Amino acid sequence: MARSEALARERTARAALREAVDDLRDAEVRAGAAPPPARWWRWAAVVAVVLSLALAGWGIARWSQESGRTSDAEYERIATDRVTLLLSPDYRQPGRAQRILAGATGEFYDEFAQSADAYTTFVKSRGTVAEGTVDGAALSGRTSGGATVLVAATVRFTGSPDNRSQREREQAFRLRVLLTDSDGGPKLAAVQYLP
Structure with missing residues (x-):
């Protein structure tokens, strides 16, 4: 105690x-x-x-x-890849139209899907072989859902070895490409040829 x-x-x-x-x-x-x-x-x-x-x-x-955002360089790379594929038709690759559609969305997808079979048939019937080369690409604008890329490209048409009547030639293109973000990454939504 x-x-x-x-x-x-x-x-x-x-x-x-x-x-x-x-x-x-x-x-x-x-x-x-x-x-x-x-x-x-x-x-x-x-x-x-x-x-x-x-x-x-x-x-x-x-x-x-x-x-979650795509970088400017990534948009330019994707635009370059999509345009190169688009401007390089080859009658020996009948699945090319499907590859173009796989990288497309929106208005461009809808328009190209309607003419994909005609595109493949035309390229095959003409024996078209061309190699598209992107000379330069630059981002011209961004939105929250995509980007606009300006692309300068040259296409060298060679034709098929069976069709000697087609002469080799080159053509320059200037394009405005709209890429829209989607689940699988940015896809081609619109292509505009510039004069």
């Missing part, structure tokens, strides 16, 4: 000491002898934590938004 009484007296003494120290501090503050207790660092810590969390949230949101 003596031990519990000693602990109780010690607790009472500590509480009285804390109360006395608080009273002394209050008296010094009222008298102007001591500055008020510094609690600003607690507020500074709270503000720093809140700002850090807000900045981290903004960074994560920005990163997730940017990670």
Whole structure:
């Protein structure tokens, strides 16, 4: 029992000491002898934590938004690939029209799908062999769902070895290509020939 009484007296003494120290501090503050207790660092810590969390949230949101976007260079590469395929008909590759359609969407897909069989038949009947080369491509505009790319290309027509009546020739093209983002990546949505 003596031990519990000693602990109780010690607790009472500590509480009285804390109360006395608080009273002394209050008296010094009222008298102007001591500055008020510094609690600003607690507020500074709270503000720093809140700002850090807000900045981290903004960074994560920005990163997730940017990670899903296609870069300008990627749009240019995709436009180059699609235009090269489009401007390189070859009667020896009857599945080329389907490859063009696989990389197309929207209005261009609808229009080309209607004439894909006629395209394949025409290329085969003429024995057409051509090699399209993109001389340059540059992004001219972006939207949230795609991009417009200007493409300069040259097509070298060689014809088939069986049809010597077709002479070799080259033709330059300038195109405005609209790429639209879709589930499988950007696809060709429109092609406009520029004079």
